[in-house]
Amino acid sequence: MAEPKVVASRYALWQAAIKWPMYSVAVMPAFLAAGALQGLELKPRWEQLILFLLAAVLLLAWENLSNDVFDADTGVDSKGKPHSVVNLSGRRDRVALAANCCLVLGLALMALVAQQSQGAVLLLVLACCGIGYLYQGPPFRLSYRGLGEPLCWLAFGPLASAAALIALAPAGVFDGAAIPWSMALELGAGPAVATSLVLFCSHFHQVEEDAKNGKNSPVVQLGSAKAAALVPWFVVACFALQWLPILRGIWPASAFLGLIGLAPALSLIRLLQRQHNQPERIIGCKFLALRFQALNGLGLALGLALGPLFLGR
Structure with missing residues (x-):
C-alpha cells in the first residue's frame, strides 16, 4: 500500500517542478498590450498574440529549466528543492538540452513575430533573455547578489511591454517609429511590480538553504521579518503605478478593475506577517503572490479594453 503514496508524492513533485501557474508572468505583458490597444480602438493582431504567447511560454520554460541547472551547479537546490527538475530526473545534461531547445524554439517564434511587425x-x-541569463547564469548570477527583483521588473515591465505593443499593434501604428517607451513604461510598470513580488516571495521558505550556499536574496539580507514588512509596499507600489494614469485621465476608470487582485494580496500580507519565519507554513506564499499578479493583470487588461464603453466611444 505504500507504493501508491510514493507515486502520488512524485507526481506532486513533478507538478511543482513544471510550475504551470508561473507562466502567468510570461503571458501577462501580451494580454496587457492587447487590452491597451483594444482600448485605444487599435484592433490587436490576434494571430500575432497567439505566436507571442507561445514564444513567451517557451522562453520562460528555458529560464525555469536553466535556473534549475545553474542552481544544481551551486548546490543551492540540493536539499531545499526536491521539486527541481534536475533533482527529479537525475539528468542535468538532459535538462540543459531541454532548456536550450526551449530557448531556440522561443526565439524562432519571436523572430517570426518580428518579421510580421518590426525587428525591434x-x-x-x-534583451529580456540577456537579463534572464544575467539573473541566473555564470559567471554573473546576479540573483545571488540580491538583484533578481529589479532585473525581473525591467524584463517583464518596459522591455516585454514594448515588444508586445509593437508586435500586436495594427500595421502602420508603430512602423518606422521609435520604440514606444512611454506607453510601455506606463503599461508595464505596475504589473511588473506584482511580477517581482512573486519572485520576492519565492525566497521566504528557503532562507537557511540560500544563506548556506551563498545566495544572498533580499530575504536573506534583510531577514524574514523585515522582508515581510516590505510586501505591503510592493502592493501599494503596484496599484499606485496603475492608478496614476487613471487619475491623470490617460486611462479610463474601468482600469480600476485591477483591484480584483486585492484579496489575495491581503491574504499574502497577513500570512507573512504572522508566519514569515515558519518555512513549512509559507512555502506556498509565492502562489498567493502569483494569484495577485494574475488577477491584477487580467483585471487591468480587461479594464483597459472596456475603456471605450465607459467613455461612450
Whole structure:
C-alpha cells in the first residue's frame, strides 16, 4: 500500500517542478498590450498574440529549466528543492538540452513575430533573455547578489511591454517609429511590480538553504521579518503605478478593475506577517503572490479594453 503514496508524492513533485501557474508572468505583458490597444480602438493582431504567447511560454520554460541547472551547479537546490527538475530526473545534461531547445524554439517564434511587425520586437526580447541569463547564469548570477527583483521588473515591465505593443499593434501604428517607451513604461510598470513580488516571495521558505550556499536574496539580507514588512509596499507600489494614469485621465476608470487582485494580496500580507519565519507554513506564499499578479493583470487588461464603453466611444 505504500507504493501508491510514493507515486502520488512524485507526481506532486513533478507538478511543482513544471510550475504551470508561473507562466502567468510570461503571458501577462501580451494580454496587457492587447487590452491597451483594444482600448485605444487599435484592433490587436490576434494571430500575432497567439505566436507571442507561445514564444513567451517557451522562453520562460528555458529560464525555469536553466535556473534549475545553474542552481544544481551551486548546490543551492540540493536539499531545499526536491521539486527541481534536475533533482527529479537525475539528468542535468538532459535538462540543459531541454532548456536550450526551449530557448531556440522561443526565439524562432519571436523572430517570426518580428518579421510580421518590426525587428525591434526580437531585439527587445533578446534583451529580456540577456537579463534572464544575467539573473541566473555564470559567471554573473546576479540573483545571488540580491538583484533578481529589479532585473525581473525591467524584463517583464518596459522591455516585454514594448515588444508586445509593437508586435500586436495594427500595421502602420508603430512602423518606422521609435520604440514606444512611454506607453510601455506606463503599461508595464505596475504589473511588473506584482511580477517581482512573486519572485520576492519565492525566497521566504528557503532562507537557511540560500544563506548556506551563498545566495544572498533580499530575504536573506534583510531577514524574514523585515522582508515581510516590505510586501505591503510592493502592493501599494503596484496599484499606485496603475492608478496614476487613471487619475491623470490617460486611462479610463474601468482600469480600476485591477483591484480584483486585492484579496489575495491581503491574504499574502497577513500570512507573512504572522508566519514569515515558519518555512513549512509559507512555502506556498509565492502562489498567493502569483494569484495577485494574475488577477491584477487580467483585471487591468480587461479594464483597459472596456475603456471605450465607459467613455461612450
